[in-house]
Amino acid sequence: AMFVESDRRAAAVIERNIATLGLPGAILRRGRVADILAAGATAAVDLVLADPPYDVVAGEVERLLTALTAHGWVHEGTVAVVERATGSRVLSWPDGWDAWQHRVYGDTRLELAEWVPATV
Numbered sequence: 001a002m003f004v005e006s007d008r009r010a011a012a013v014i015e016r017n018i019a020t021l022g023l024p025g026a027i028l029r030r031g032r033v034a035d036i037l038a039a040g041a042t043a044a045v046d047l048v049l050a051d052p053p054y055d056v057v058a059g060e061v062e063r064l065l066t067a068l069t070a071h072g073w074v075h076e077g078t079v080a081v082v083e084r085a086t087g088s089r090v091l092s093w094p095d096g097w098d099a100w101q102h103r104v105y106g107d108t109r110l111e112l113a114e115w116v117p118a119t120v
Contacts, residue, residue, distance in 0.1 A: 001026045002045075004036050037067040044075035054085040058092070066094045069115065078115040083108060 001023060005011040011030050018026045029036050033052075048068060052061055061082060068074050082091060086109045093099045097113040104110075 003028045004033050005030060006032050033064055034067065037064060037071055037073065040071045041073040044078065045073055046075075046078055048073070048078065048080040050080065051083045054088065058084075058089040062091060062094060065091075065097065069094065069096055074115040076115060076117060080113050080115070082111045084111060085109065 003014050003018075003026070005014055005028065008030075011028060014028050018028065050061070050064070052064075061084070065080065065082075068080070074080075080097070084091070086104055086107050088109070090102065090109075091099075091111050093111075093113045096115055096117050098116045100112040100114070102109055102111045
């Protein structure tokens with residue numbers, strides 16, 4: 001598992017949780033998500049869990065989803081789950097993402113999609 005966090009205090013909590021749980025191979029990358037994604041992946045991932053601050057606009061989240069695909073983070077079948085505020089605009093998933101029915105839990109909306117690249 002790889003965790004990405006820019007906030008120093010939140011990163012410290014993640015590091016403690018990794019140590020407490022003894023997660024083998026788990027790493028924490030500190031920095032802005034956009035910068036980490038732009039650096040590229042060493043291997044594609046099966047699952048992306050994104051919990052951006054609720055005040056991040058949908059367009060920024062959509063740009064990050066595009067960066068996932070552009071920099072080798074996903075493969076066919078990768079699932080992305082994005083946590084958003086129920087009052088925020090529903091995401092317009094970039095091409096290649098097959099959006100699933102979103103789910104609402106109180107003031108939280110979970111938006112899910114699977115990477116299904118177009119066949120030529």
